[in-house]
Amino acid sequence: MRTKEAALPLSPAANALRYLGVQQYQLSMEGRFDPGWVCGLSHGLTEKRINIMRVEALRGSGRNWQARLDLDFSLANVVADAVDYQALSKAPATVQALSDPLVLDDYQLERSNRCDGSLYVEASGPDRLGVLSSLLNTFSLFSLFPAEILVETKQKRIFDRFWLKGLGNSTPSPEAVAALRERMREFANC
Numbered sequence: 001m002r003t004k005e006a007a008l009p010l011s012p013a014a015n016a017l018r019y020l021g022v023q024q025y026q027l028s029m030e031g032r033f034d035p036g037w038v039c040g041l042s043h044g045l046t047e048k049r050i051n052i053m054r055v056e057a058l059r060g061s062g063r064n065w066q067a068r069l070d071l072d073f074s075l076a077n078v079v080a081d082a083v084d085y086q087a088l089s090k091a092p093a094t095v096q097a098l099s100d101p102l103v104l105d106d107y108q109l110e111r112s113n114r115c116d117g118s119l120y121v122e123a124s125g126p127d128r129l130g131v132l133s134s135l136l137n138t139f140s141l142f143s144l145f146p147a148e149i150l151v152e153t154k155q156k157r158i159f160d161r162f163w164l165k166g167l168g169n170s171t172p173s174p175e176a177v178a179a180l181r182e183r184m185r186e187f188a189n190c
Contacts (some may be wrong), residue, residue, distance in 0.1 A: 036092075
């Protein structure tokens with residue numbers, strides 16, 4: 001006798017781009033994305049000199065995500081319609097240091113019940129191209145990946161909030177939390 005396996009429906013990834021004015025665009029992405037997709041996307045955007053001004057991203061069931069990113073193309077070396085955002089989200093992110101060390105004014109790490117047991121990380125400091133990519137790369141070094149992201153840049157200052165999970169959507173380990181806390185302390189003491 002054969003049994004039928006039930007599976008969650010897979011939502012194909014899709015994106016839409018909306019012009020906001022003065023070289024600003026809003027990118028909407030939704031569907032199934034592999035772990036680390038936002039890290040690859042932010043790294044690829046940084047390489048194209050596209051500044052990420054705001055992010056609202058939330059992982060739903062499985063690997064399904066809904067995300068909105070406000071992008072600034074004023075320094076970009078490409079036009080908005082020429083970027084393959086899906087390909088960037090699938091590219092492996094490489095750990096690449098900023099030309100100057102990442103500097104934070106303040107940070108906070110604490111356990112959270114949000115996203116079924118996550119690590120809440122809040123970071124604030126001066127903005128420059130690649131800050132989000134550097135933060136996401138730092139998290140991935142400790143096998144921590146966002147389940148939810150709220151990033152905001154105003155007046156050249158970042159206020160970034162992340163709810164991080166471990167591999168396989170697990171609760172972050174005490175070792176990973178301690179190691180990340182030490183790295184964030186280094187960024188704040190630069």
